[in-house]
Amino acid sequence: MAKISLIVNGNPVTANVDPRTLLVQFLRENLRLTGTHVGCDTSQCGACVVHLDGKAVKSCTTLAVMADGHSVTTIEGLAADGAPLHPMQEAFREHHGLQCGFCTPGMIMTAVDLVHRKGHDLSDHTIREELEGNLCRCTGYQNIVESIAAGAKAMGNSDLT
Amino acid sequence: MYEFKYHRPATVRQAANILLKNEDAKLIAGGHTLLPVMKQRLAAPPHLVDLSHVEGLDGIEIKGRSLVIGATAKHADVAASAIVGEAIPALAELASLIGDPAVRHKGTIGGSLANNDPTADYPAAVLALGATIVTNKRKLKPEEFFQGLFTTALEPDEIITKVSFPIPKKAAYIKFRNQASRYALVGVFVAKRPSDVRVTVTGAGSEGVFRVTAFEEALKKRFSPKALDGIHVDADGLNSDLHGSAEYRAHLIGVLAKRAVEAANAKPEKELPEPDPTQPSVG
Structure with missing residues (x-):
């Protein structure tokens, strides 16, 4: 297991993950941020796009350990709960x-x-x-x-x- | 994906040591080739060595008469770089045609070259521009580096650190995409260099990137699309698959080479001194 610390939607997150955990799995299964989807799982369809340090990346083709120390924004992070939409x-x-x-x-x-x-x-x-x-x-x-x-x-x- | 041990070295030297100690360890930078094949279980490296946290490996700078790009520079960085756009606009354009925007935010030049996919774009530029591939051990010319399908001269503990591109007078890259995969069905890079002209082809060769010397000789005499009239590329040794026959690819090479010359001629020619053989090309 590998310990990772990152910022997700503005909040610090620390977790122990199997190094083979994909960023999209970590977001959906560990953090329950299920707005990010797994479509093709082959980096073609883009359903899993999140922002890593402000840049669009395919979270199905990124390891969670590689996001350690970085900042991730998901669809849930674009606008606060209950606030007007982005x-x-x-x-x-x-x-x-x-x-x-x-x-x-x-x-x-x-x-x-x-x-x-x-x-x-x-x-x-x-x-x-x-x-x-x-x-x-x-x-x-x-x-x-x-x-x-x-x-x-x-x-x-x-x-x- | 099978289990692996994850390593995060801080320097190239540390990374090389991990490679030396662990047989079958694999380097990862952007991961956009390696992770998909690991997910399909076509690759199962027991160790992954992450280069993405090695500092200073992604620089883009001019050194003497060359443009030097660090191994972990991402396609999006090369595409958007003002330095690349000024020195070798064709290279910035090539980088902007790789994959899609999200892929370009992760994929790296070093990763693309080390993988030597026969349909990858960068190998065409490296061979046409006569770039030098610098590793932690030595400097390699493209003719030595590329050794056929997915094969390079890299040793198990050898790591690409940067690529040094001599600045050409003019250059252009034209890519004809496979409509589904968006990889190059055929891509042609043309470079007018101070001493010669080079024409390289990716996507078509069954052994990966190659030069078309007949085109080069004709274009050296006259750098115009018309110079290529009547010169045909032999279909022998070209890929043939459901996307296109070898004959079709051979035809495309001629068409794209003409378009590339036209595109190169549309750009202002750079004033470059004749190469000085006593000067090393790598800064």
Whole structure:
């Protein structure tokens, strides 16, 4: 077992884990943060995307021990419980950017990372290119792209990053 | 995934010692090749040696006439680096085409080279630019380093520390993706260097990355897409699978090489002095 200490959604966490524990397993099974999903489990679908030190990564292809000493943000960490949704979450709700919802946490975490890197005014082309690592099998992406464009703009007028 | 012992060395020397003491130990940096194969139980290393906490291994800097990139520099860092964008824009572009944004936040140049996947992008740049692969033991030229499918000259306790790319006058990389995997079905890197022209191909060769000398000679005489008219690549030795026949890949190499020359010509040519053979190329 390996002892790890990291920050998850702003809170310090310490745990003993088997080194082969994936970050997504640790988040879901140890911390019960089940908003992060396991889709393909092969680093292709993006349902497991979280932020590691502020950057989007696939938590199914990251060992929990490799996150030791780092900071992780999951979909649960974007907005406080009971508080208004994060602007990107709100945009997905408003623009119907989901159907079954399975890919949504990963889509939103990828979208927030995209805004951090490329700003608030995103073309459809940029959004579609940047969604290369996130698969949705329901929507046909149209409303996801609209949601992200709107969420990116809304993030410019929000305190939540 | 099978059990393993996890090691986190603070220095390359410590990492090399762990490798020396533990047969079948594997290095991990970004983990985006190794972890998937471990999950499928295609690899079951009893020891993992994590390089991601070794300080100073991910730098990007200009040294003399070369761009030097640390082994654990991530694809996203190379893609976004102003230094790379200024020195070798084709390399920044190549890095931006690897995987997807989340993969690029983890995957490293050293990991890509050490794995030597026949469809990986970086090997094309390393061979075309004549880069030097620096390890904890020695300096390797690409011709020595790449030794066929998933095979390199690296010894069991040898660790890539940096890659030194001589800055070319012009270069470009054109990638034709497999629509499902997004790996290169064929990728062609063209580099106009002070002394010669190099054209390399990834994705197509059954032995991994290779040079197309017939293209190189034609382009040395005249660096224009037209110079490649009528020169065909032999389909012998090229991969053939359900994604494309060897003949198709051979055709693509010609098409992509022309596009790469065109893309390189669209960039301003760098004023570089003729190479001085008395100067070592690695800073």
